[in-house]
Amino acid sequence: MIVSDLEPTDDLRGAARDRNGFHNARQETVLNFPRHFLWGAATAPTQIEGHVQNEWTNVVARDGNTCRLACDSYHRYAEDVEWLVKLGVKAYRMGVEWSRLQSAPGAALNQKELARYCDLLDRLKQAGIEPMVVLHHFSNPPWITASGGWLNRKTVDAFVDYVGKLVGVLRGHVRLWNTFNEPDTYASNTYLLGEFPPFLKRRFLAFRTVIANMGEAHERACRFIRAQGSEVGPVGVGFSKNWTWFHPFRNTTPWDHCLAAMCDAIFNQWVLRAFLGGRRKDASTFLGLNYYGRVRFANLRALVPVNGLCPQRLAGMGVVCDDMFERHPGGLETILKRLHRRYGLPVYLTEHGAASADDEFRARDLKENLAALHRAISHGVDVRGFFYWSLLDNFEWQFGFSKKFGLIAVDFSDAKLPRKMKPLGHAYRTLCQENRLTL
Ligand code: FCB
Numbered sequence: 001m002i003v004s005d006l007e008p009t010d011d012l013r014g015a016a017r018d019r020n021g022f023h024n025a026r027q028e029t030v031l032n033f034p035r036h037f038l039w040g041a042a043t044a045p046t047q048i049e050g051h052v053q054n055e056w057t058n059v060v061a062r063d064g065n066t067c068r069l070a071c072d073s074y075h076r077y078a079e080d081v082e083w084l085v086k087l088g089v090k091a092y093r094m095g096v097e098w099s100r101l102q103s104a105p106g107a108a109l110n111q112k113e114l115a116r117y118c119d120l121l122d123r124l125k126q127a128g129i130e131p132m133v134v135l136h137h138f139s140n141p142p143w144i145t146a147s148g149g150w151l152n153r154k155t156v157d158a159f160v161d162y163v164g165k166l167v168g169v170l171r172g173h174v175r176l177w178n179t180f181n182e183p184d185t186y187a188s189n190t191y192l193l194g195e196f197p198p199f200l201k202r203r204f205l206a207f208r209t210v211i212a213n214m215g216e217a218h219e220r221a222c223r224f225i226r227a228q229g230s231e232v233g234p235v236g237v238g239f240s241k242n243w244t245w246f247h248p249f250r251n252t253t254p255w256d257h258c259l260a261a262m263c264d265a266i267f268n269q270w271v272l273r274a275f276l277g278g279r280r281k282d283a284s285t286f287l288g289l290n291y292y293g294r295v296r297f298a299n300l301r302a303l304v305p306v307n308g309l310c311p312q313r314l315a316g317m318g319v320v321c322d323d324m325f326e327r328h329p330g331g332l333e334t335i336l337k338r339l340h341r342r343y344g345l346p347v348y349l350t351e352h353g354a355a356s357a358d359d360e361f362r363a364r365d366l367k368e369n370l371a372a373l374h375r376a377i378s379h380g381v382d383v384r385g386f387f388y389w390s391l392l393d394n395f396e397w398q399f400g401f402s403k404k405f406g407l408i409a410v411d412f413s414d415a416k417l418p419r420k421m422k423p424l425g426h427a428y429r430t431l432c433q434e435n436r437l438t439l
Helices: 073-087 110-127 142-146 153-168 181-190 204-226 255-276 280-281 311-316 332-341 359-378 395-402 421-433
Strands: 002-004 031-032 038-042 093-094 130-136 176-181 236-248 287-298 347-352 381-390 409-411 419-421 435-436
Touching: 002 332, 031 359, 038 130, 038 347, 038 419, 038 421, 073 110, 073 153, 073 421, 093 153, 093 381, 110 204, 130 153, 153 204, 153 332, 153 409, 176 204, 176 287, 176 359, 181 204, 181 236, 181 255, 181 395, 204 236, 204 255, 204 419, 236 255, 236 419, 255 280, 287 332, 287 435, 332 347, 359 421, 359 435, 421 435
Parallel strands: 002 031, 038 093, 038 381, 093 130, 130 176, 176 236, 236 287, 287 347, 347 381
Antiparallel strands: 031 435, 409 419
């Protein structure tokens, strides 16, 4: 048995199945996580709440479903908090939906909707669960969309106005704020790839403008939030960068090298600079990282299931994927170390997860990624927490209900939308309770 000491441990023995519910290897390695490490789960309003009025309301996903009811968490949030308690998480990364709260530029916030979010936050507090609140997660109020969305500079002012009003009320409940979730994913799917409403393609200038406006809104929101502080502890604020590695599948195809380098330059480097470059770096107190894996190109074709390729066929080529992207756990250690060297900010892993009906596959994926994260911590990277995507099976944007990311299953074929703990949920609970991972 090997024990990796971020903190000392004592009585660990082998068994047919280990403490995390995973199959046991011959030799055990026990990885302890830092004492106050925040184990959490994540969701987003459009994906779970239902009854939203934003640009997704009328979108019919590839599986024929819409987000109109989603998991109906709008009504069942109390039950969802109970599931968080059953999972034993210490933190919950949740969104607050702008379109519910403000009906016009500069308008006062809707008190009824605000009260619902406050009740949710109160319940989390009673359960001892720390919220991290996301302010923008791929959706906008209809009046923002009608005026050009994030292409319009006035949206920056409108967002800062909204954040000012919201933070003024929620600073009594919240200390961790996440301004933007994956601005790169939002801008590329909306304006380059035609995957998010209004489904536009190849609008490179629009992509650039949206990122620039969001970068500015991020800086202004951060400065405001920090000046306001929080009644419940030291305030923290950052945005969540999706990090995807882009690599050529073969070394012998220079065009794939070029495409991979171009994607990295635009979606990773340029977006990071827009949010953390120059004096903007001092605005954030942490960096959120969403990490799923990588995309490899073979003759300019992305080798990933979201591109219509079958995971089994890809596995035959040595490209191991969940139902969406290639897994690349080692890349998590590399990117954490690199971001640490470049920015020196504390990091929260604000999303990682796998979509699959096979929970053993998901358990292996989780374990391998957490081992990589642990190696980064051992090398001095200040990682403060990990949020599994997702608490619930939910509405996965353009793919609808077909991608199963939940720790808790939701049966969408049953009008009552019953929830049920999955095997991975049980394993995650052990991890949260013991604060250590047995390999
Ligand atoms: C991320 C999104 C999240 C979910 C996961 C699978 O890019 O932030 O809403 O869709 O991917």
